[in-house]
Amino acid sequence: MSLVVEQLQRRYAQVWALRDVSFDVPQGQIVGLIGPNGAGKTTLLRILSTFLSPTAGRVCVGGFDVAADPNHVRERLGYLPEQLPSDSVLRVGEYLDFRARLKRIDRRRRLVEVDRCLALCDLKESRHRLLNQLSQGFRRRVGLADALLGNPPVLLLDEPTIGLDPVQVRRTRELLAELAGLTTVLVSTHLLAEAELLCERALVLLRGQLVSDVLISDLQSQEEIELELAAPADVVGTFLRTIAGVTSVEASSATASTSRWILRLTPGTPREAIASACQSQGFGLREFRGRESTLEEHLLKLILHRSREAA
Amino acid sequence: MFTTVTTIWSREMRGFFTRPGGWLILLAATVPAAVAAGWMATLVARGGLALRADEDPVSQFLGPNIFLMGTLLWLAPLLTMNAIADDRRRGTWELLVTSSASAMEIVVGKFLAAWTLISVCLIPWPLFLSALRVWNGKSREMAGWIPWFDGPGISFDAGLFWGGVIGLLVIAGTIAALGTLTSAIARRPLFAGFATATVLALLLATSLLPRVLDQWRVPADRYDWIQAVAVWGHLAEFSRGIIPVSRVIGHLSASVILVWSAGQLCRRADG
Numbered sequence: 001m002s003l004v005v006e007q008l009q010r011r012y013a014q015v016w017a018l019r020d021v022s023f024d025v026p027q028g029q030i031v032g033l034i035g036p037n038g039a040g041k042t043t044l045l046r047i048l049s050t051f052l053s054p055t056a057g058r059v060c061v062g063g064f065d066v067a068a069d070p071n072h073v074r075e076r077l078g079y080l081p082e083q084l085p086s087d088s089v090l091r092v093g094e095y096l097d098f099r100a101r102l103k104r105i106d107r108r109r110r111l112v113e114v115d116r117c118l119a120l121c122d123l124k125e126s127r128h129r130l131l132n133q134l135s136q137g138f139r140r141r142v143g144l145a146d147a148l149l150g151n152p153p154v155l156l157l158d159e160p161t162i163g164l165d166p167v168q169v170r171r172t173r174e175l176l177a178e179l180a181g182l183t184t185v186l187v188s189t190h191l192l193a194e195a196e197l198l199c200e201r202a203l204v205l206l207r208g209q210l211v212s213d214v215l216i217s218d219l220q221s222q223e224e225i226e227l228e229l230a231a232p233a234d235v236v237g238t239f240l241r242t243i244a245g246v247t248s249v250e251a252s253s254a255t256a257s258t259s260r261w262i263l264r265l266t267p268g269t270p271r272e273a274i275a276s277a278c279q280s281q282g283f284g285l286r287e288f289r290g291r292e293s294t295l296e297e298h299l300l301k302l303i304l305h306r307s308r309e310a311a
Numbered sequence: 312m313f314t315t316v317t318t319i320w321s322r323e324m325r326g327f328f329t330r331p332g333g334w335l336i337l338l339a340a341t342v343p344a345a346v347a348a349g350w351m352a353t354l355v356a357r358g359g360l361a362l363r364a365d366e367d368p369v370s371q372f373l374g375p376n377i378f379l380m381g382t383l384l385w386l387a388p389l390l391t392m393n394a395i396a397d398d399r400r401r402g403t404w405e406l407l408v409t410s411s412a413s414a415m416e417i418v419v420g421k422f423l424a425a426w427t428l429i430s431v432c433l434i435p436w437p438l439f440l441s442a443l444r445v446w447n448g449k450s451r452e453m454a455g456w457i458p459w460f461d462g463p464g465i466s467f468d469a470g471l472f473w474g475g476v477i478g479l480l481v482i483a484g485t486i487a488a489l490g491t492l493t494s495a496i497a498r499r500p501l502f503a504g505f506a507t508a509t510v511l512a513l514l515l516a517t518s519l520l521p522r523v524l525d526q527w528r529v530p531a532d533r534y535d536w537i538q539a540v541a542v543w544g545h546l547a548e549f550s551r552g553i554i555p556v557s558r559v560i561g562h563l564s565a566s567v568i569l570v571w572s573a574g575q576l577c578r579r580a581d582g
Contacts, residue, residue: 049409071413079409083402089329090322101318102410146406 001060002027002154002184003048008057010043010208017043018208021057025201027153028181032195032216033188034299035205041188042082044205045156048186049079061154075104078147082158084139085146086132092142093118093127099146117145120175122168136163144172155185161194173198192295196220202295204302211302219298223265224291225274226252230284233259243277245269258286315412319420320427323394327428340386340432347378348439355465356448372440373475374550375518375543379436383429383486384511390428391490392504394421395577396497408577415574418491422570426487430480437476443467470552478549481562482542486511488569495573518543 003025010018018040025031033041046052047059050070059066062076087095096114105113118124121141126134131142140163147155160176161169176185176198189195195202196216204212229236233254240249245266252260263274275288327333351372373379395418398404408414449461490507497503518541524534538544545558 046405049405051405051409071411074409074411077409079406081402081405081409083405085406086401086403089326098318098322099406099410102315102407102412104314104411 004060032199032202039205040208078152080147121145228287315416316420323424341435343378344435352448387486388504388507392500394494396500414577418574422491429483474552475550488566492573
């Protein structure tokens with residue numbers, strides 16, 4: 001396993017930022033780390049990058065423990081933190097050279113590596129520009145180029161596409177997709193559609209706890225239909241649950257005479273059967289459509305579920 | 312270790328010398344040296360004093376004179392306050408310590424840069440003193456209107472010169488280490504600078520304390536310990552051409568302890 005996190009806990013004074021977080025990531029997988037603000041995403045990345053130490057639990061990167069062997073961990077990491085790179089005297093090329101020196105890339109390889117990363121992040125033309133005079137998007141790209149220096153086996157990226165223009169967002173996605181299979185990438189993002197496009201798997205953090213670990217392909221293969229019936233909710237709800245192949249029924253909205261539902265089906269259930277069953281009961285079918293479950297809905301459901309639990 | 316330290320050091324040096332602010336600091340540090348040199352040249356010209364170890368106050372040029380102490384009081388906080396606190400303020404510290412470099416290597420690099428910069432800003436002092444080798448403070452008019460040196464330069468004890476230079480270097484190291492530590496403790500550069508200036512002022516006050524106690528006729532053996540921390544008093548010893556090995560070791564040890572503490576603090580503060 002490339003990343004192993006076991007029973008990780010982190011506390012800031014009296015506040016638990018992470019509680020009992022456990023997961024592992026095999027080499028070459030691209031994993032999205034999602035969750036609302038304050039969920040603990042940045043704290044988790046900071047612990048994995050060795051910047052913070054865990055209060056309890058074990059975290060290994062490339063087989064090395066972050067607490068016991070931070071130097072070996074850092075040698076295997078490329079890290080793009082939330083904070084943009086900043087330097088008032090160095091130009092882009094010089095900055096990357098400085099970073100390559102700190103990463104102990106030997107002199108002969110350094111020039112080649114800097115050139116490679118400049119090209120990967122479309123920064124060749126900005127090589128001689130002062131870092132602090134660049135826009136936020138450019139500086140984000142410089143940060144990404146820095147993370148890619150030395151071709152590290154593990155990449156930790158905190159919001160890598162925030163502030164980038166659409167062309168660069170696409171280019172960054174393509175770049176990360178090219179790394180799939182070779183480099184382990186953990187991407188923290190608020191852009192759920194991006195996580196769906198980019199990642200094979202999503203880890204959902206809520207209030208410092210890992211509440212879901214789901215493969216994006218599993219999420220997308222879940223068969224769901226959304227229907228609106230010309231009948232009140234209290235009459236329809238019980239009936240829908242009795243239809244063969246329906247695994248869950250969720251009321252979406254309702255008026256006095258109509259109700260809207262989301263049904264989750266077991267794979268292979270014919271949709272016509274659902275429509276005919278409703279019509280056989282005399283419920284007028286106002287709308288009927290198949291839908292894919294999205295990461296956004298998944299996250300919102302989890303948030304709703306948690307707030308109900310808390311209430 | 313060496314590569315990381317030199318990388319950080321060269322980055323800091325470049326940061327100083329490529330900013331106009333760096334050159335302004337250097338200029339501002341030269342002015343008091345020039346004023347002190349002018350004062351000394353006048354004194355030498357009037358009194359015909361020879362620069363020898365036992366002749367105070369001229370021998371104090373590289374010692375605890377008001378211009379040199381005043382310079383160190385503002386120079387050291389200004390050059391060290393940004394060392395670590397500014398990286399923390401800008402959020403770039405996280406990037407530094409998550410590269411392959413350890414917090415200790417980065418702190419050592421920053422300390423060495425601060426030491427070098429303080430020393431560079433003090434270079435005008437020995438340079439002005441060296442000028443007296445060719446000029447005795449008197450001038451004449453050549454061809455009726457061009458001012459020129461009148462008579463030979465002053466020969467003075469090389470021990471004074473080198474003692475003063477070594478003393479300044481050693482004490483600059485301690486002050487740089489102190490500034491690095493306060494920069495590691497403080498979250499804002501301004502607080503770090505203020506803290507360094509306060510500690511330096513306290514050390515100055517401590518150095519004056521033996522004189523006060525002596526006036527009050529307190530036996531010297533009761534305040535011996537004060538001499539150990541009286542940094543300005545140490546500078547006076549060096550500038551008399553004495554290089555006490557125990558003082559050199561003491562200052563180097565203090566520098567190592569302060570820098571090590573700064574490194575440990577950085578590691579713990581992040582963790």
